[in-house]
Amino acid sequence: MPRVADGAAIWRIARDSQVLDLNSSYSYLLWCHDFAATSAVARDPHGEPAAFVTGYLRPECPRTLVVWQIAVSGAYRGRGLAAALLDGLADRVARTAGIDHVETTIAPGNAASNRLFASFAERHGASVERRVLFDAGLFPEQGHEPEVLHRIGPLAPVARN
Template identity: 60%
Template structure:
């Protein structure tokens, strides 16, 4: 397995990985193409030996806090989950962003029922000796009332300060 920056050609595979995760909010295929073009310096992709994407982490630097990386989505192919790939990707992305821009903090949101993501970010904070704080960023009532799609609150995880 190798880790590098995503390319536009990876966009459809990132969309597939997000869709097949069965836990992520799946954005339009177009958005994954744009993400791979416009935010590839704050995102990473894991590739199998054939070069096919098998995992990714997408993120962006917050305009109001340039040293803060907001992690948008994390996905790993179902057949490879539980092998530490998401943690490796998050560490690789942190190093990439720190080397290019500087990095003092990571933020993400996690819904209360997403235990794997909670474990991933708690583990990341522990590995980096950083404090993790949580608070509700978007309550459930902030989301549109879509029939059959009761959205849980999005809890903001702030991890830092980091010294990477």
């Protein structure tokens, strides 16, 4: 789980991804404080964040984990870290909160995230429903792509040890 002290490093990873919508540095501190139980961090050999995934339980559907952002530092890309983080987080939150679905939004041009979540669904024996959640015209800045909601589930039950 992330610690508040990880907030600045997570913000930098998000910024350096050049794909994610960058939130304020304050928001990443809040994620690490308020949503640590539904987020995860992978650490480098020195204990610094190398990748992160942030999420929350959908208030009106608490069996759904919403993945807000996921990113891997450039030095650690191409090693399967994002998939491992996503699998680990989903398994942990399934055990602690009983989730059976994962949702995320992805811009159509984000090929890496589209592949990541499609392969997540395959690994978990789940179907994927897609629909535009936020049309491009809703965003105040020009050129923002629509955000497509990916609803993945039901997830196969987690084996309890």
